[in-house]
Amino acid sequence: MPKRKSRPQKRRRRSIIAFDMVRLDRTATEPLHEQLYRQIRDELKSGRFSDSSSRLPSSRTLAADRGISRSTVRLALSKLHAEGYLRSKSGSGTFVATLLPESFLTANQPKTYEPVQRPVRISDRVRAIPDQRVGSQFDLGATGAGPGVSLVASIPAVDEFPIAVWERLRTQVLAKKGVNLLRYSSNRGDVDLRGAIAAYLCDFRAARCHPDQIVIVAGMQQAMLISAMAVLNPGEVAWIEDPCYQQTRRVLSLAGVKIMPKALDRHGIVIARSRKEQPPRMIYVTPSHQFPLGITMSFQRRTALLDFARAHNAFIFEDDYDAEFRFVGPPLPSLQGIDNAGRVIYAGTVSKILCPSLRLGYIIAPEQLVDSFVKIRSAMDQHSSPVEQATLARFITEGFFLSHIKRMRNLYAERRDFFIKEFNELLGDRFILQVPEAGLNIVAWLKREQDFPMIKHITSEIGVRPSALSYFCIEAKLKPAFLFGFAAWTPTQIRESLLKLASALRKCGKDSNYGCQSR
Numbered sequence: 094m095p096k097r098k099s100r101p102q103k104r105r106r107r108s109i110i111a112f113d114m115v116r117l118d119r120t121a122t123e124p125l126h127e128q129l130y131r132q133i134r135d136e137l138k139s140g141r142f143s144d145s146s147s148r149l150p151s152s153r154t155l156a157a158d159r160g161i162s163r164s165t166v167r168l169a170l171s172k173l174h175a176e177g178y179l180r181s182k183s184g185s186g187t188f189v190a191t192l193l194p195e196s197f198l199t200a201n202q203p204k205t206y207e208p209v210q211r212p213v214r215i216s217d218r219v220r221a222i223p224d225q226r227v228g229s230q231f232d233l234g235a236t237g238a239g240p241g242v243s244l245v246a247s248i249p250a251v252d253e254f255p256i257a258v259w260e261r262l263r264t265q266v267l268a269k270k271g272v273n274l275l276r277y278s279s280n281r282g283d284v285d286l287r288g289a290i291a292a293y294l295c296d297f298r299a300a301r302c303h304p305d306q307i308v309i310v311a312g313m314q315q316a317m318l319i320s321a322m323a324v325l326n327p328g329e330v331a332w333i334e335d336p337c338y339q340q341t342r343r344v345l346s347l348a349g350v351k352i353m354p355k356a357l358d359r360h361g362i363v364i365a366r367s368r369k370e371q372p373p374r375m376i377y378v379t380p381s382h383q384f385p386l387g388i389t390m391s392f393q394r395r396t397a398l399l400d401f402a403r404a405h406n407a408f409i410f411e412d413d414y415d416a417e418f419r420f421v422g423p424p425l426p427s428l429q430g431i432d433n434a435g436r437v438i439y440a441g442t443v444s445k446i447l448c449p450s451l452r453l454g455y456i457i458a459p460e461q462l463v464d465s466f467v468k469i470r471s472a473m474d475q476h477s478s479p480v481e482q483a484t485l486a487r488f489i490t491e492g493f494f495l496s497h498i499k500r501m502r503n504l505y506a507e508r509r510d511f512f513i514k515e516f517n518e519l520l521g522d523r524f525i526l527q528v529p530e531a532g533l534n535i536v537a538w539l540k541r542e543q544d545f546p547m548i549k550h551i552t553s554e555i556g557v558r559p560s561a562l563s564y565f566c567i568e569a570k571l572k573p574a575f576l577f578g579f580a581a582w583t584p585t586q587i588r589e590s591l592l593k594l595a596s597a598l599r600k601c602g603k604d605s606n607y608g609c610q611s612r
């Protein structure tokens with residue numbers, strides 16, 4: 094009995110001692126109320142306040158005691174209150190909570206058990222994905238190149254992205270739409286964004302669609318996955334261009350699709366099917382600018398492809414990933430715009446126009462497919478961030494999108510010309526450039542096939558990282574070549590990188606000890 098009586102007194106005394114220990118630094122950048130909050134919280138977590146009868150001194154006493162304003166004390170105490178460290182008893186004051194919030198948040202550490210080493214069963218779906226990366230290799234993303242590595246294919250100049258404008262619009266949409274942007278939202282995508290994208294595509298890509306055909310997605314890859322899952326059953330055939338964007342193969346494999354690589358000629362994908370071949374249900378193409386060879390699909394091939402799709406009841410997936418960046422002549426209309434049978438699934442992305450990290454793209458779905466696409470999106474991850482979608486809608490409707498495209502097209506045209514001139518000067522003895530009409534990459538064919546292993550080895554060592562064309566080939570047997578990106582680097586950086594590559598090649602050519610000749 095006497096023992097129990099003495100405890101609360103001891104605790105109360107301790108609480109006073111703890112407040113004495115509060116040290117506030119008026120010169121620190123951390124506000125005083127945050128310092129006070131943090132130090133009281135840490136005291137409480139240390140257990141010295143854990144007795145629920147611990148009553149806190151009034152804010153007036155505490156303020157006088159510490160020589161600070163009452164409002165500073167009130168701010169600190171109200172935060173502790175809101176987080177559950179303190180509780181009020183009407184008429185009696187403020188007390189330490191019986192159970193601190195940590196007791197509801199922190200799981201008990203389980204006893205450690207000896208790990209059992211047994212092989213894990215992995216699904217056939219994972220094994221089917223053509224992706225050899227492991228562990229930290231995934232941290233570099235699909236391009237496999239971290240910051241500081243140059244001339245990597247398909248990378249846009251993200252340092253030109255107008256962050257300040259984006260942030261201003263983002264703040265404005267949040268102020269206007271508030272909590273409406275924080276809820277679960279439409280599976281089809283932000284209504285304003287769908288309207289803005291439909292208008293843009295009709296005006297500039299000669300598409301024919303209305304906003305209800307637009308489905309906002311998390312980039313081109315998701316557009317492919319949704320489309321493949323909607324129109325193909327596992328085991329059914331999709332044609333893809335060979336060579337092809339490597340993510341397309343990964344996505345279609347994930348969808349359980351049977352991939353049939355198709356060769357390319359100077360008009361685009363070669364439409365050839367033997368009688369015993371299963372007909373395709375979907376044909377994936379990049380007509381504006383074939384990836385990676387840079388061919389623009391001719392008008393005749395476009396109409397032939399549409400006829401073939403119609404005749405075989407197949408869908409064409411039109412990946413229009415970088416159509417905005419053309420440097421020679423006007424673009425051909427999108428396949429979607431010349432299709433009158435609802436066979437084209439058109440998809441675009443902001444990855445090249447703005448930046449890939451936004452993970453935003455759009456589909457123009459044939460009307461009969463819209464609901465199926467949206468059902469899949471809903472089952473997959475519901476929707477993209479409403480805040481970013483609403484910001485993009487404003488970015489487009491206020492004219493920033495188009496202005497950014499025009500500015501970037503100019504910048505890329507300059508960088509492209511500079512790259513071609515410097516490349517031919519410095520590396521023209523080893524490569525022949527194949528200059529495409531559009532896009533952010535250029536193919537460089539080797540003059541001497543036997544140089545290929547040496548160049549591949551060097552580029553993996555020196556931080557100048559074009560991709561070997563063979564990386565994108567499935568069955569295609571092309572002459573050795575590398576795909577260079579030029580868009581994300583300034584003329585100075587382009588020159589430095591090309592000089593580095595040229596000098597490493599010279600050194601390697603002369604020095605047999607360099608370790609690359611026999612590879």
Ligand SMILES: Cc1ncc(COP(=O)(O)O)c(C=O)c1O
Pocket residue numbers: 247311312313314315338379384412414441442443444449453454
């Ligand atoms: C052919 C092709 N399609 C699409 C993309 C971009 O896709 P996403 O929107 O998933 O970033 C790329 C990027 O390099 C590409 O090369």
